[in-house]
Amino acid sequence: MLAMAGRLRKLQDVKLKTLTEIRPFTTATIARSESNTSSKKKVSLYSKISPLGNPSLAMTPELDDWIEKGKKVRLSEVKQIIHDLRRRRRFHHALEVSEWMNKKGICEFTPTDHAVQLDLIGKVHGFLEAEKYFNNLTEQDKTDKTYGALLHCYVRQRETEKSLSHFQNMKEKGLVSSPVTYNDIMCLYVRLNETDKVHDVLNEMKKNGVLPDNLSYRMCINAYGDKVDIEGMEKILKEMEKDSNIVMDWNTYTVVANCYITGTLLDKANNALKKAEKQVVEKDGLAYNHLISLHARLGNKDDVIRLWALQKSACKRRINRDYITMVKSLVKLDEFEEAEKILTEWNSSGNVYDFRVPSIVIDGYLKKGSCDEAKDLLDKLSRDQKATTPDSWGLVALEFLKKGDVGMSVKCMETLFSLQFKKEDWKLDSKVVEKLLDGVGEKAGVPDVESLVQKLKKFVKFDRGMYHSLMRGYINGGKEAGKVLEDMKADGIEEDDETKKILVLQQNKV
Numbered sequence: 001m002l003a004m005a006g007r008l009r010k011l012q013d014v015k016l017k018t019l020t021e022i023r024p025f026t027t028a029t030i031a032r033s034e035s036n037t038s039s040k041k042k043v044s045l046y047s048k049i050s051p052l053g054n055p056s057l058a059m060t061p062e063l064d065d066w067i068e069k070g071k072k073v074r075l076s077e078v079k080q081i082i083h084d085l086r087r088r089r090r091f092h093h094a095l096e097v098s099e100w101m102n103k104k105g106i107c108e109f110t111p112t113d114h115a116v117q118l119d120l121i122g123k124v125h126g127f128l129e130a131e132k133y134f135n136n137l138t139e140q141d142k143t144d145k146t147y148g149a150l151l152h153c154y155v156r157q158r159e160t161e162k163s164l165s166h167f168q169n170m171k172e173k174g175l176v177s178s179p180v181t182y183n184d185i186m187c188l189y190v191r192l193n194e195t196d197k198v199h200d201v202l203n204e205m206k207k208n209g210v211l212p213d214n215l216s217y218r219m220c221i222n223a224y225g226d227k228v229d230i231e232g233m234e235k236i237l238k239e240m241e242k243d244s245n246i247v248m249d250w251n252t253y254t255v256v257a258n259c260y261i262t263g264t265l266l267d268k269a270n271n272a273l274k275k276a277e278k279q280v281v282e283k284d285g286l287a288y289n290h291l292i293s294l295h296a297r298l299g300n301k302d303d304v305i306r307l308w309a310l311q312k313s314a315c316k317r318r319i320n321r322d323y324i325t326m327v328k329s330l331v332k333l334d335e336f337e338e339a340e341k342i343l344t345e346w347n348s349s350g351n352v353y354d355f356r357v358p359s360i361v362i363d364g365y366l367k368k369g370s371c372d373e374a375k376d377l378l379d380k381l382s383r384d385q386k387a388t389t390p391d392s393w394g395l396v397a398l399e400f401l402k403k404g405d406v407g408m409s410v411k412c413m414e415t416l417f418s419l420q421f422k423k424e425d426w427k428l429d430s431k432v433v434e435k436l437l438d439g440v441g442e443k444a445g446v447p448d449v450e451s452l453v454q455k456l457k458k459f460v461k462f463d464r465g466m467y468h469s470l471m472r473g474y475i476n477g478g479k480e481a482g483k484v485l486e487d488m489k490a491d492g493i494e495e496d497d498e499t500k501k502i503l504v505l506q507q508n509k510v
Helices: 002-020 045-049 060-068 075-087 091-103 111-125 127-135 144-156 160-172 179-191 195-207 214-226 230-242 250-262 266-278 285-297 301-314 320-332 336-347 356-367 371-383 390-402 406-418 430-443 446-456 464-476 482-490 497-509
Strands: none
Touching: 045 075, 060 091, 075 091, 075 111, 091 111, 111 127, 111 144, 127 144, 144 160, 144 179, 160 179, 179 195, 179 214, 195 214, 214 230, 214 250, 230 250, 250 266, 250 285, 266 285, 285 301, 285 320, 301 320, 320 336, 320 356, 336 356, 356 371, 356 390, 371 390, 371 406, 390 406, 390 430, 406 430, 406 446, 430 446, 430 464, 446 464, 464 482, 464 497, 482 497
């Protein structure tokens, strides 16, 4: 299922890209006096909007301020902003800009503009709000673009009945002339794990005279690969390669390689990756990411290093996603020294700090039991005044407990409590908290335990399981658990059968 989910995300990414490129943007401007002098460096509207990455920050004040200062608003630039925000999955902001553009009357919305806004409404508010928007459109604006955008909303939320009914309605109205609509239905069946139906949709498409595109073939290939039907997958691949209307791409061959890896056909997987690499267009960082990840799965360290060098040569700048892919691949290969070199490179890249990058190495160290190395990396981040997370310190503390180093475990927890974060920001799993309480309760002295528990309670609501773990720890450490029982009752949690069983253990040890 995890592999399937990964492939679905890849397919969805490709689908999103398809939808955001419905047609090229046109150019228009609203003439306004511009106060910029030739001596000043020009500041574009895009450069004002793009850095506002925080979802809680509103775009509208910046947009309004731009107009109030008498600066030009170029339609092409506003549409490019929306396109870029969608590509970066900042859907709330993209919708806000689209609604602002419509409200200000910057242009008369075309069906394509309505389709973009409808798709964004579906992503941000759900298909019901998208339906309302669609129903309020004029008949002139209800074209294959807007019908298709609503279908995409239904598919995304797995609304099977609505999707199929809407698809049938589109066919009756003669609005299914491109592969995009059929691809949506294929995507629906993939999401529902009904991959047997995907090939049927491809056959229906061809029967109705609609030429499949790369995504059509790719989803069908993936459907066969999910069932590890290599013969069926290769049959579709050959059909695709012979289709004169298709230009083969790296994405298809990486999907094929992934299927071969799942089927443990490693030689074929390597051959597919060679074909994929030949199709990579210069400066395509996403392509390099896919290739690097798959070579890591195959254990091809030299290829991972080689492709990273090629990516750095071809792509002027690497974003955090690229570093995440590379670091994750090196950790998978157990190349921690190389991974830390990439972290150093990332630190000097000028990219926005993202804890997800170093956390990959920290998690990797913890999985192999190297808690000292994990703590060293967290300490280094703290010295450099880089943000860390409570759960990362908690997991390191737990690993030290497993090794019997109570002092270091408590020290990690003290660091955790010193972080500036809100109660709702700590997402540490309750089972992890229980293990910590069990271990500290058994191995630490009573004063240290009580101090830690009081601090922990400021951020985590203690439940019965946590109190029970602490009791077991006390009893296993030869301590009196009565105080823990009192605290539990003070928090409104009464004894149950499990509590009594734990207390019997204490009586038996006396």
